[in-house]
Amino acid sequence: MNLPCVLLTRPAGRNETLSAALAVQGFSSLVLPALSLQAQNLSEEQWQDPNDFDLVLFVSSSAVNFYFAALQARGRSWPNNVLLAAVGLATATCLRTQPGVCSEAVLHPESADSLQDSEALWTVLEPRLAQLERVLIVRGHNGREWLGQQLEKRGIQVQRLAIYQRSPAQWSVEQGRQIRASLQAGRLAVLLSSSQSADAVFANVQSLGLMDVWARCAYVVIHPRIEEHLQSLLRQAGITAPPMVKRCTPDDDDIVAALMAVLSRD
16 A cells, blocks of 8 residues: 655754654654755854853754754853843743753743744843843854844844855665656655755756655745735746645644645645
8 A cells, every 4th residue: 555655855854753753643754864964063253152142042943953962072061141032932942951951041932833933032031132142043054134123223233154065965876766666656744944055956856856746745935925925936947837835834743734734735
């Protein structure tokens, strides 16, 4: 019996929980990260110590893991008097598992129904701005500037630290065959967790000759901006009848429910 299949494209180490949850529900999955993440080798001059800031803001779980690994490699621990902020619930959960971090010191959008983005975090930070003079934003090599700009407009000094580098992963010919076989066996859904990952997936689709597959998949995205970018890529590819696209929050349970919903439709 052929199972509906999901193509999971989040960074390495962040797909396994989803894959296991989908398997329980009778869905198979292909784990093919769209982006490869590498730690930046920071000199002591480039390093930003948390003691120098009132708040350190993390844009993703990857930013958390890379930063705390670098902190521990320097033999340092998290200071008690420095607040932490996370763009979303998953990042906040990751922060709370780090050594020395007090759960109450982690600020984040608490509603699972929110978009879990910079705008949602801003509503949490805004009442505390009087307490903040210096803020560090820990992120990948590039990223959206909106939140940092809002802080700077309020007179807060903002430092940005690129703790890791994102680069497009190159899928193999054999992985391309697996994708095509999955679609031929039944419905195939693709999870896209960022606009950059959508670009990387599209590049692999083109290089592996899978444009016909791209047009026939269903898609689940975790933010309106990703959906807009995906639709732009589809138009550029000349796909005039856009595939099904379902949007959900970044919460794992919500992602699983959305993927099951698009795969279960006739």
